[in-house]
Amino acid sequence: MSEELRYEIRNGRKTDRFMHAWMMIKVAEQETVTFFNRRKKEEELRGLLRELCILDCEETDEVRDAWRAFAEDWIKSCTGSSTYRSTIFGMINVKDDILEQRISHDIDLVTRQIPARFHLDGACSSFRSILEEAFTACFHKPPHYQP
Numbered sequence: 001m002s003e004e005l006r007y008e009i010r011n012g013r014k015t016d017r018f019m020h021a022w023m024m025i026k027v028a029e030q031e032t033v034t035f036f037n038r039r040k041k042e043e044e045l046r047g048l049l050r051e052l053c054i055l056d057c058e059e060t061d062e063v064r065d066a067w068r069a070f071a072e073d074w075i076k077s078c079t080g081s082s083t084y085r086s087t088i089f090g091m092i093n094v095k096d097d098i099l100e101q102r103i104s105h106d107i108d109l110v111t112r113q114i115p116a117r118f119h120l121d122g123a124c125s126s127f128r129s130i131l132e133e134a135f136t137a138c139f140h141k142p143p144h145y146q147p
Contacts, residue, residue: 002062002063002065002066002069003066005017005053005062005063005066006018006066006069006070016070017051017052018051018052018066018067018070019070019073019074020051021048021049021051021052022052022070022074022110024044024048025045025048025110025114026106026109026110028041028044028045028048028114029109029113029114033117041117041118042118045114045115045118045120046118046120049115049120049123049124052067052127053066053067054123054124054127055120055123059126064126064130067126067127067130067131068130068133068134071130071131071133071134071135072134072137072138074131074134075103075134075135075138076138078099078102078103078106079099079103079138084099084102085099100135100139100141100143100144101144103135103143104135104143104144104145105145107128107131107132107135107143108143108145111124111125111127111128111131112124112128
């Protein structure tokens, strides 16, 4: 049942809505928020948080299971990705501690920093906790966030 929350069929293909929303929130970090586009950017973020079942969705065991599955899949994809694990145009692999820092940074960016721009970071706290649990299970230590 949690798969129905996370996946949908788009253009005849099974699409991971959570991964899409996660990546689009990361892309939003690159965009400047100004007085003139603030309302539009907030609505975009709210839509992506709805896609992640964070806003306008009751936090049930089913939702938490879907978040947990996503967190595990996302961390596995990061640790197994040559792109995520490398630097200098993919020619040099980074050390494990750098990989852990990158993943920690992304968790903080997507679940706290970007939502905080619109006072939505509190809504992301349960999702963030599940990502932190998955990080701790994978790396055997809690995520470390840079101030």
